[in-house]
Amino acid sequence: MRVDLHMHTGYSADADFPQTIDDKIAACERAGLDIIGLTDHLDxxxxxxxxxxxxxxxxxxxxxEKRRPAGNGGIEVLAGIEIGQIHVDPAADDFVRTHPLDMVIGSMHAMPDDLDIYFHEYEKLDCDAFLHEYFDEVLKMEEHGGFDVLAHIDYPLRVMKYDGYTPSFDHFMDRVEQVLRSCIDRGYALELNAAGLGGWQKRVGPPQNVLYEYRRMGGERISIGSDAHTLAAVGRGFDDSVRNAQDAGFTYVTVFRERKPHFVPLG
Ligand SMILES: [Zn+2]
Ligand SMILES: [Zn+2]
Structure with missing residues (x-):
């Protein structure tokens, strides 16, 4: 099954506009996808x-309204949302509880200073301390719960690079293991996210050694998403994600329907 469980439409402030849900579903059908998740931002x-x-x-x-069930012979459309920092405002829990959703993506975008990881000036920061604080926040978010998919845990790697500094988790594997342990124990699906294909890393995340570690620790649930903010990017990186996942020993992807996990064969 070809899946894309993370994508944005014109509802997301940072996505191409106009870009309707109907446009997006049509683009996904043209891309040959079988199951998609509509997951616009709410931070x-x-x-x-x-x-x-x-x-x-x-x-x-x-x-x-636009969700389509499995087994109708066409594309399956799931209604989701990508919540940034679900742990910092009780209104986030209220939102999730009071709206019908198939899947909730949990993301860490903004640090405790409310500034997105994307916008920090890393030349002026202690990047090691920054990453420790990042892992602290991810752990708090996992502990808080209320979501199904743990998104792009390598987001800082995508955006922290500058001349003379190349970010890596290699010296933070003890912190990564804490995050993975919590992910496994709480039943979140770890996301393979293709946004890194467009950046300096030119690959889907997380780094392969993180995926190996997740599997070694007993991780079974993965999600796959393009994180497409345009129509053209739907399905991006799917084949790379499947290859990485299979290389690490995964055989299925976890799809959430009405917040309950279902297991779909990879590829
Ligand atoms: Zn995100
Ligand atoms: Zn996203």
Whole structure:
């Protein structure tokens, strides 16, 4: 089964606009995908209101209206959302609890200063300390719960690189193991995310040694997503993700329907 369980439409403030849900589903059908998850952004912060979504209410309502069940002979469409920092604002739990959703992606985008990891000035920071703080936050988010898929744990690697500094988790594998342990114990699916294909790493994440470690520790649940913010990027990186997953010993991908896990053969 060809799946893409992480993508954005025009509802996400950082995605191509206009870009309707209907446009997105049609693009996914053209790309030959079998199961997709609509997962627009909704980020929560400590000291400012939620954002990253142009109209979160309409977004999840329309996604739920447009969802299509499995077994109809066509593409299966799941209604989801990508919640940033679900652990920092009780309104995030309220939102998830009060809206019908197939899947919730849990993401760490913004650090405790409410600034997205993307926007920090790494030349001026102690990057090791930054990464420790990042792992602390991911662990808090995992402990908090309320989501199904643990998104792009290598997000900092994508954006921290500057001249003279190449970020890596290799010296942080003890912290990575803590994150993976929590992921396994709480039943989240670890996401293989293709956004790194467009950056300096030119590959899907997480790094392969992280995937090996997850498998060695007993991890079984993985998710696969393009993180497409355009129509053209749907399905991006799927074959790479399958190859990486199979190389690490995974044989199925976990799909959440009405927040319950189902297991679908890889590839
Ligand atoms: Zn994200
Ligand atoms: Zn995303």
């Amino acid at each position: 929560f912060f400590r000291r400012r209101p939620p954002e990253e979504n142009r109209d979160a209410e309409s977004c999840v309502r329309e996604a739920w």
